[in-house]
Amino acid sequence: MPRLTVLKGTLDVLVLRALSWTPMHGFEIVDWLERAGSGRLDIDDSALYQALYRLEERGLLAADWGVTENNRRARYYTLTPAGRTFLRAETKQWMQYAQTVTTILTAGKDAVPANAT
Amino acid sequence: MIRAGIRRVFALSLRGRRRWERDVEEEIMLHLTLRAEQLVAAGRSAEDAYAEAVRRFGPLDESRARMFDAARHRERHMQRTEWLADARQDLRFALHTLAGQKLWTAVTVLTLALGIGATTAVFSVVSTMILHPIAYPHADRIVLLYQQPSSGNNTGLQVTILPSARIMRAWRADAHSFEAIEAYNAGTAGMETDGDPSTVNTARVLPSFLSFAGERPLIGRMFTDGEAASKSHVVLLGESIWRQRFGSNPNVLGKYITLDGASYAIIGVLPAALQLPSASRNSSDMWLPLDIHDDQIGMYGIGRLRPGIATETAQRELDSIQTRIGNIQGDHATLNSIVMPPSSRVSYRDSLMLLTWAVALVLLVACANVAHLVLARSSTRQRELAIRAALGAGRWRIVRQLLAESLLIAATGTALGVFAGWIGLHVMISLRPSSLDSLKAARLDGTTLGIALAVGIASTVVFALLAAFRSGGSSSDALRTGSLTASSSRAQRRVRGLLVVTEMALSALLIVGATMLVRSVINLQSAKLGFEPHGLYSIKIPFEEAHISAPAARAAFTKAYLDRVRRIPAVTSLAATTSPPGWFFFDIGRLEIEGQPAPPATSTSFITANQTQNAFFATMRIPLVRGSLFTDTSATSTQVIVNASFARKTWPSGDAVGQRIRIVQTDSEPWLTVVGVAADAQTSGPLSEATAPVLYLPPGDRTWANVIIRTSGGAASLAPAVAILRQMGIRRPPTPASAEQVVDKAIDAPRFVMLLLTTFTVLALLLAAIGMYGVMSYRVAQTTREIGIRIALGATPARIGRTVLGSGVALAVGGAIVGLTAAAWGTRLIQAQLYGVSRLDPVAFTVGAVVLVGVAVLACVIPTRRALSIDPVSAIRAE
Numbered sequence: 004m005p006r007l008t009v010l011k012g013t014l015d016v017l018v019l020r021a022l023s024w025t026p027m028h029g030f031e032i033v034d035w036l037e038r039a040g041s042g043r044l045d046i047d048d049s050a051l052y053q054a055l056y057r058l059e060e061r062g063l064l065a066a067d068w069g070v071t072e073n074n075r076r077a078r079y080y081t082l083t084p085a086g087r088t089f090l091r092a093e094t095k096q097w098m099q100y101a102q103t104v105t106t107i108l109t110a111g112k113d114a115v116p117a118n119a120t
Numbered sequence: 121m122i123r124a125g126i127r128r129v130f131a132l133s134l135r136g137r138r139r140w141e142r143d144v145e146e147e148i149m150l151h152l153t154l155r156a157e158q159l160v161a162a163g164r165s166a167e168d169a170y171a172e173a174v175r176r177f178g179p180l181d182e183s184r185a186r187m188f189d190a191a192r193h194r195e196r197h198m199q200r201t202e203w204l205a206d207a208r209q210d211l212r213f214a215l216h217t218l219a220g221q222k223l224w225t226a227v228t229v230l231t232l233a234l235g236i237g238a239t240t241a242v243f244s245v246v247s248t249m250i251l252h253p254i255a256y257p258h259a260d261r262i263v264l265l266y267q268q269p270s271s272g273n274n275t276g277l278q279v280t281i282l283p284s285a286r287i288m289r290a291w292r293a294d295a296h297s298f299e300a301i302e303a304y305n306a307g308t309a310g311m312e313t314d315g316d317p318s319t320v321n322t323a324r325v326l327p328s329f330l331s332f333a334g335e336r337p338l339i340g341r342m343f344t345d346g347e348a349a350s351k352s353h354v355v356l357l358g359e360s361i362w363r364q365r366f367g368s369n370p371n372v373l374g375k376y377i378t379l380d381g382a383s384y385a386i387i388g389v390l391p392a393a394l395q396l397p398s399a400s401r402n403s404s405d406m407w408l409p410l411d412i413h414d415d416q417i418g419m420y421g422i423g424r425l426r427p428g429i430a431t432e433t434a435q436r437e438l439d440s441i442q443t444r445i446g447n448i449q450g451d452h453a454t455l456n457s458i459v460m461p462p463s464s465r466v467s468y469r470d471s472l473m474l475l476t477w478a479v480a481l482v483l484l485v486a487c488a489n490v491a492h493l494v495l496a497r498s499s500t501r502q503r504e505l506a507i508r509a510a511l512g513a514g515r516w517r518i519v520r521q522l523l524a525e526s527l528l529i530a531a532t533g534t535a536l537g538v539f540a541g542w543i544g545l546h547v548m549i550s551l552r553p554s555s556l557d558s559l560k561a562a563r564l565d566g567t568t569l570g571i572a573l574a575v576g577i578a579s580t581v582v583f584a585l586l587a588a589f590r591s592g593g594s595s596s597d598a599l600r601t602g603s604l605t606a607s608s609s610r611a612q613r614r615v616r617g618l619l620v621v622t623e624m625a626l627s628a629l630l631i632v633g634a635t636m637l638v639r640s641v642i643n644l645q646s647a648k649l650g651f652e653p654h655g656l657y658s659i660k661i662p663f664e665e666a667h668i669s670a671p672a673a674r675a676a677f678t679k680a681y682l683d684r685v686r687r688i689p690a691v692t693s694l695a696a697t698t699s700p701p702g703w704f705f706f707d708i709g710r711l712e713i714e715g716q717p718a719p720p721a722t723s724t725s726f727i728t729a730n731q732t733q734n735a736f737f738a739t740m741r742i743p744l745v746r747g748s749l750f751t752d753t754s755a756t757s758t759q760v761i762v763n764a765s766f767a768r769k770t771w772p773s774g775d776a777v778g779q780r781i782r783i784v785q786t787d788s789e790p791w792l793t794v795v796g797v798a799a800d801a802q803t804s805g806p807l808s809e810a811t812a813p814v815l816y817l818p819p820g821d822r823t824w825a826n827v828i829i830r831t832s833g834g835a836a837s838l839a840p841a842v843a844i845l846r847q848m849g850i851r852r853p854p855t856p857a858s859a860e861q862v863v864d865k866a867i868d869a870p871r872f873v874m875l876l877l878t879t880f881t882v883l884a885l886l887l888a889a890i891g892m893y894g895v896m897s898y899r900v901a902q903t904t905r906e907i908g909i910r911i912a913l914g915a916t917p918a919r920i921g922r923t924v925l926g927s928g929v930a931l932a933v934g935g936a937i938v939g940l941t942a943a944a945w946g947t948r949l950i951q952a953q954l955y956g957v958s959r960l961d962p963v964a965f966t967v968g969a970v971v972l973v974g975v976a977v978l979a980c981v982i983p984t985r986r987a988l989s990i991d992p993v994s995a996i997r998a999e
Contacts, residue, residue: 029147030154047178048151056190060197068143078147 014046014054016097019063019082019090028069028077029055055080063089140191148184152177210524217525221497225529227890228493232533232579233540234883235486236572240541240564241548242479242876243571246472248562250463254397257334258424263431264397264462265291265301265421265438267455269726281455282418289412290445291421297434301423302332303412306396306404310665310852312378317852320361322379323396323404324419326412332424333394338362340373340388348409355384356407359392379406380665397422397462423459435459471873474950478633478877481626482884487579488626489891492619494526494583495612496898519585526584527577534576538569548876553868613899617931620895623888624935624976625942627881628968632943633950634881635964636957637874643806643956644867650801650810651701652741656859657838658700658828659845666850677848678827684844685829690837693830695735696819700826701803702862704728707815709783713770714791719784727783731817737798739830747777747796750818757818760792765811767797783815792817803859805866806955829856870953885971888935889979896928896983907987908995917988924984925977932976936969943968 021032021039033051036044058064063086069079082090152173159169174180218225254262267281283291288303295301305324310317330342343354355377357366366372376383390407397420410419425434438457463469505518542564552559661678668674678696685694698705707729710719730736734749746767750759760781767776780791798816802808831837838856845853900907907920947959957964 028150030151033151033155034158048155048176049178049180049183052147052151053183053186053190056187056194060190060194075150075153076146077150078143 013097014050015058015063016090016093017044018051018054018058019086020094022064022080022082023087023090026069026079026081028071028079030077032080058086062086140195141188144184144187144191148177148180148187206520207524210520211528213521214525214528218528224493224497227894228490228529228580229533229536231486231489231493231887231890232529232576233536234887235483235490235579236534236537236576237540237544238479238880238883239483239575240538240568240572241544242475243568244541244545244564245548245559245562246476247565247568249558250469250472254462255393255395256332256397256424261299261425261427262397262462263423263425263434263459265423266458266460267442268458269455280458283421283457284415284418285412286415286445287442288419288421290441291423291438292412294441295423295434295437297425297429297437298423299426300328300332301421302326302329303410303419303421304329304396305410305417305419309379309406310381311406319852320379320405321358321403322406322408324408324410325396326410330390330394332422335391335394337388338391339370340386342388343409348411349413351411352409353382353384354387354409355379356388356390357386358390358394358403358405358407360403361405362389379408381667384408396420431459431461470952471869474633474953475873475876475880477949478630478880481630482880482887483575485623485626485884485887485891487575488619488623489887489894490579491583492616492891493894494580495586495616495619496894498522498584522584523581526580530576530580533580534573537576538564538572541568541572551872551875553872554865616895616898620888620891620931621935621938623884623891624932624972625939627884627888627975628936628939628972629943629946630877630881630884631971632940632964632968633947634874634877635967636947636950636954636959636961637870637877639957639961639963640953640955641867641871641874644870647802647806647955649803649806649863650742650799651803651859653701653859653863655832656701656740656828656830657835657856658702658826658859659838659841659856660700660826660854661845662850662852662854663825665852666848674825681844681848682827685827685841688831688837688840690831690833691829691841692832693735693739695733695739695828697730697732697736697826697828699728699730699732699803700828700857701740701859702805702857702866703826704804705730707783709785709789711813712782712784714780714782727815728812729783729815729817731819733819736816736828739828740801740803741830742801743799744796745799746775747794749796751795753818758790758792759795759818761796761798761816762794763798763814763816764800766813766815767794769811769813781815805863807866807870828859870955873953885975889975892928892931892976892979893982895931896924896980897986899927900924900983900987904990904995907990908992911990912992912996920987921984924987925980928976928980928983929973932973935976936972939972940965940968 017036018032021027021035027035029048029052032055033046033048036046036051055064055066059066059080063083065081065083066078067081068076071077152170155173155176156166156169159172160166164172177183256262265283267283267287269281283303285303288301291298292301292303303326307322307324308319309322311320312318327342327345327348330336336342337356338359340356342356343352346352347354357372362368362372372386373388375386377386378384384406392403394404394407396404411417412419423434425431435457438459442455442457509515509518545562545564549560549562661681663669663674663677666677668677682694682696685691705728706726708726711725711727712718734753736742737744737749744761745764747761750757750761752759762770762776762781770776770781771779776794776797779794781794782789782791792815798814800810801814802810829838829841835856835858841856842853911920943965944960947964951959
């Protein structure tokens with residue numbers, strides 16, 4: 004199975020998406036992304052942490068120390084209201100973009116509407 | 121087990137790092153651990169799992185560094201936000217607390233504002249006039265250059281002489297102590313624009329003056345050395361006249377204007393910032409080239425010393441240059457060079473320094489007040505603070521809270537104070553005496569604001585902190601005893617008492633000083649001057665403007681003028697003189713007295729000589745005490761009238777009339793015979809020397825420019841005298857100068873200083889009274905219970921009142937003793953400014969003591985009444 008390199012800029016949205024359900028710590032996010040992407044996304048774990056820190060600095064995420072199920076201290080990340088708004092906007096934009104690209108790539112030559120002149 | 125392995129493999133140390141670094145390390149470690157566990161669960165071996173976990177993590181060092189950076193940022197940001205939030209909360213709480221104690225807050229803020237206001241106003245003046253009198257580059261090395269007669273000045277005046285052009289040239293060429301020496305002159309000229317004559321201020325400088333003062337022309341150019349040497353008729357306009365009279369028109373360049381009848385080409389405009397060094401002068405309208413080769417004129421000198429050169433060194437060098445080229449007066453007078461910083465030439469420097477001291481005392485009183493206001497409040501708050509501490513507020517948190525309150529008070533007080541100071545400064549400027557005209561340049565500057573701020577913050581914050589740290593120590597006591605009086609320790613009581621005594625002492629000092637100045641001014645105003653200034657006026661005939669220069673023509677003009685003015689109905693008498701009130705005229709020479717050894721050649725001196733007519737004495741109302749008026753008023757008359765002090769000093773045992781004296785310059789002067797002795801007169805006002813020798817000489821062939829007129833009407837009755845001058849061809853006749861105004865002007869500076877000092881004294885006294893009131897109220901409040909018990913035990917109201925009042929008066933008396941003792945020493949600072957008042961004036965000291973104790977008693981009235989109205993039952997039960 005070929006592994007997909009994550010496009011620049013999309014990792015942030017993916018991380019926010021992961022956190023839109025519930026607060027998670029770093030490894031949980033990685034694990035979720037791998038499972039949600041069926042193991043096809045190729046992400047450096049370190050890149051994920053840098054994304055987390057970046058998003059936290061921008062106020063899109065908040066972090067606090069908590070305890071895992073196995074009683075380990077872990078840093079839990081939560082989506083802030085600003086993060087949620089950002090995620091919604093980014094998702095919409097991304098969908099439109101992906102749809103457009105898909106349309107173009109799959110359309111036959113004649114399917115493109117003629118110029119109105 | 122896996123964690124330990126990870127830690128071993130990556131040598132992650134969790135100790136000795138900063139918190140955010142530890143957080144990052146811990147997060148990475150947890151991740152690697154969980155990843156390894158995941159892999160082990162998937163069937164890998166432990167060793168293999170670690171390696172894979174690390175591989176998947178990516179570049180470990182690099183990302184760790186980045187995460188550190190991000191984490192540090194985040195940490196800082198959080199701290200800042202937290203701090204701001206805390207500060208906001210502190211301030212809000214402080215506002216709330218202070219709003220709950222409106223009276224206390226108002227008194228504290230106003231006290232601070234008054235102290236800072238007074239300081240700001242006075243220090244602005246000092247800063248502008250004494251610290252920064254001349255705004256040229258390297259102002260600290262700028263010095264003024266003068267000459268003074270080295271001996272024999274017996275005019276009773278301080279005489280400074282403008283160096284001649286010849287000396288100035290030599291100094292400029294040879295003095296190595298200076299980076300530069302500049303010469304300048306100032307005067308007035310008649311300017312005519314469209315046939316409309318007006319008077320403008322002129323400045324004559326050398327071309328190099330511009331760079332010396334650090335300025336450049338706004339438009340056009342400065343004149344050149346060549347133009348200065350060739351007496352070219354070129355002029356640069358001052359910026360203000362250019363804007364006001366020439367409409368800021370840049371096309372004035374190349375135009376011509378008429379100054380004193382001659383035509384000058386305008387070649388440039390100089391900025392308003394360029395000022396001649398004499399700060400009291402109005403801004404110069406016309407800048408003209410100075411002819412430094414004209415040996416007939418004297419000129420002002422200003423120099424910039426080389427770094428590290430002392431004024432004494434420079435003075436010695438100038439002296440030696442002067443000795444080498446010889447004195448301009450030949451052997452007539454020996455002159456010394458004077459090199460002095462501009463600040464020491466500020467008029468009324470002593471008075472300004474005195475006011476600075478006074479205002480410093482006011483500030484001290486204000487600070488003492490704030491101090492005990494803060495202390496008193498902190499002790500009533502011991503319980504509140506103790507409760508807060510017990511509820512878990514950290515010490516730092518409580519200190520912060522107190523700090524916030526103090527800063528709020530300091531900020532409000534300082535802002536109000538600076539505003540008050542600004543107003544005060546403008547009041548001072550508008551009340552300024554004409555002799556202190558340079559006061560109008562005073563501004564609130566950065567230094568002053570800085571000092572005001574520092575004082576405001578220091579006085580509140582320092583005491584708040586002191587209070588805070590003390591309260592921290594006794595917090596548990598405060599709670600345990602549960603009593604308001606718990607904190608009123610004997611030591612605290614002593615501190616507060618000491619503060620009041622200090623305030624009272626400082627006020628006493630000020631009262632004594634102010635009383636002395638008030639008495640001085642009263643003495644000055646009622647001083648016997650030896651002549652009658654009321655109804656006396658003088659007019660200077662402007663011969664130069666009328667282009668009358670021949671002595672005979674001037675004499676004829678004066679005679680004709682006198683004859684016509686005499687016919688004005690209100691004029692009762694008049695005379696021509698060289699020295700009208702406010703003016704002196706000197707002869708230079710050695711005063712030789714017949715029958716006494718001839719004075720040595722070095723005793724050449726300035727001798728006040730007034731060449732005048734017989735009618736002078738009647739017009740001035742100066743009585744003759746012996747002898748007669750001039751009987752010979754011809755040009756060859758050898759008669760002289762001397763003043764009484766001179767006669768008494770010179771011929772202590774005999775009659776002056778008939779004695780002979782002469783003023784020797786070349787040894788060919790004739791002997792003059794004393795025909796009369798006139799009473800001493802202080803024609804320049806009460807501050808001039810009363811007993812300096814004065815010689816009155818008959819008119820001779822000299823020409824006087826001044827006419828003194830006594831009129832039975834006011835100044836208006838002399839309008840015809842001005843009209844006559846105009847009829848005689850004088851286009852800009854001067855207005856008659858009132859002798860009363862001359863005398864008045866001479867004492868307006870002392871009066872101004874007295875006014876300010878009195879204001880500050882009242883201010884200090886007011887503050888001290890507030891302080892006394894505060895302390896006494898506090899004492900009564902503290903001892904409510906005790907007083908209640910005493911009343912219950914049968915103490916009469918009179919007894920209670922005596923106790924309260926007595927302790928207040930005791931403080932005041934203590935203050936008075938300290939203050940008056942200090943005054944006995946301190947009044948030597950104002951001795952020079954006293955007139956007819958001893959520096960140990962018993963009246964002033966009595967007033968000081970009485971006023972102080974009186975004010976203290978007044979301040980105690982309300983607290984005493986409160987003590988008397990205490991209801992014993994509720995007072996005892998209240999605790």
